[in-house]
Amino acid sequence: MAFVELVGLTKQFGPLAVVNKVDLSIEKGHLVCLLGPSGCGKTTTLRLIAGFIEPSGGEIRVGGKRLSAPGASAPPEARNMSMIFQSYALWPHMTVFENVAYGLRLRKMSRDEIRSRVDEILAATKLSMLAERYPAELSGGQQQRVSLARALVIKPETLLLDEPLSNLDANLREEMRFEIRRLHDEYRYTTVYVTHDQSEAMTTADTIVVMNQGIIEQAGSPEDIYQRPRSEFVARFIGGTNIFKGRHVGEDVVACEGGLTLRCGSGEFATGGATAVSVRHHDIILSSEKPAVEANCIAGMVTRQIYLGSHRDYLVSIPGGETVRTVAPVNVAIPAGQQVWLHFPPEHCRALAH
Missing domain, CATH: 2.40.50.140 (Nucleic acid-binding proteins)
Incomplete structure (x- = not known):
């Protein structure tokens, strides 16, 4: 059985269906990229999964438990999910260590366990030497690593990423694509990653879901999407054709x-x-x-x-x-x-x- 399931998921703003009867199954431990142009419904889908907005129709199930349906949605804090936004949203007055430890302190974990968990994730994200620095003293790529570490340290069941590399320059974006994939292979969280960049999707994803005008045009492996497009939209959007x-x-x-x-x-x-x-x-x-x-x-x-x-x-x-x-x-x-x-x-x- 799939771990994350979207069943007939719909979100309307007035008469406009931004997400229109979307069906999607995500296996546990897989990284799925929602890929498409601006306005295709990918970020709205991610926000629905996170619980920030309520669906107009359909439902979201995680681990067999229904989390979202019209009039009956669990709040974000009850979903055991971490979300990484376009902005790094780091506390400027906290060090790298304190930023990463923040979620664990909210969970009232012991000092020794916090130290152990944070040290482990800082090592995995290559941030150990920067633990006592403040965000203003870091490069954009380093700040993005802190954001990733903070999301991963609480060991969420599901990791959500909304255009996480859009604020980086081209070279750092390329480096961080591989870093995100490396961390995914190490921790195997179920991950939903939103991007409009086909190179990010091809590099990071197990499955690419191409969206257009609120619907799924095609879903498959990066090779399948590139080599075997089913529609003119997918052929044009993925690679030069x-x-x-x-x-x-x-x-x-x-x-x-x-x-x-x-x-x-x-x-x-x-x-x-x-x-x-x-x-x-x-x-x-x-x-x-x-x-x-x-x-x-x-x-x-x-x-x-x-x-x-x-x-x-x-x-x-x-x-x-x-x-x-x-x-x-x-x-x-x-x-x-x-x-x-x-x-x-x-x-x-x-x-x-x-």
């Missing part, structure tokens, strides 16, 4: 707008109906010479080429007004205005029926 609109014309073939015909190695086809095809930027083969294969190929004109160090980024205009984005090795340097050929390997073309 080209979407070609067309119609399924038989077996695994889609006739796309502009004269491009693509044979697809995977996906879901709408028989005789509108179908889109997703092809990732890095899966397209760009060449200045016509490929030997005929299928899944088309000629185009380079409209932009940008050197990015590890690769070159191309925009190629093809017949029908479509523009294709692709990447190529740095040694493939084709100037704007030159004709090129694009090959879309069938095994990398995924049909999207909706």
Whole structure:
């Protein structure tokens, strides 16, 4: 049985359903990322789990016990959960040790047990040498570690994180993604992590739940979400992709707008109906010479080429007004205005029926 269960979970503000009949099961010890753009309902879902707001419909169960339902929700302090916010919310007048120990003191634990638990979590989060410093004396990454330590030290059943890395610069964000995953692997708390950053989700999650307009578009492993998107929204949101609109014309073939015909190695086809095809930027083969294969190929004109160090980024205009984005090795340097050929390997073309 799942440890955290959302059953028909709904939250309305007036006529608007911000979270709309969401069903989700989270196994004990798993880290689940709620991923999506601003306004998709992910933070509202997290706040519903935390008990900060009450659902308009459905229910939340944790460990088989119902914690939330319309008119009958347990308060946040009765849920044995810790939540980490975008802001670190550290007490500025307390040292690192005192900030981390605060929740244990509220629980009236003995001085020796507090010392033991705090020392253990400070060591795990690499903060032992900073125990007597104040928050103003710490870097952003160190403050975020204190916030994590404070949440973990009380040994919650469920850990909730709301965009915890949004205030860090790019390098620190990358470092802390791996740190969060390392700590999760060490302590195995059931964790729900909200982010709009696909790299954070891919790095940290056991399961990614992609949300859009209050509903779950798709849930699965990072590899499943990236390699096997089920909708145009998921394909566009997770990783760079080209979407070609067309119609399924038989077996695994889609006739796309502009004269491009693509044979697809995977996906879901709408028989005789509108179908889109997703092809990732890095899966397209760009060449200045016509490929030997005929299928899944088309000629185009380079409209932009940008050197990015590890690769070159191309925009190629093809017949029908479509523009294709692709990447190529740095040694493939084709100037704007030159004709090129694009090959879309069938095994990398995924049909999207909706």
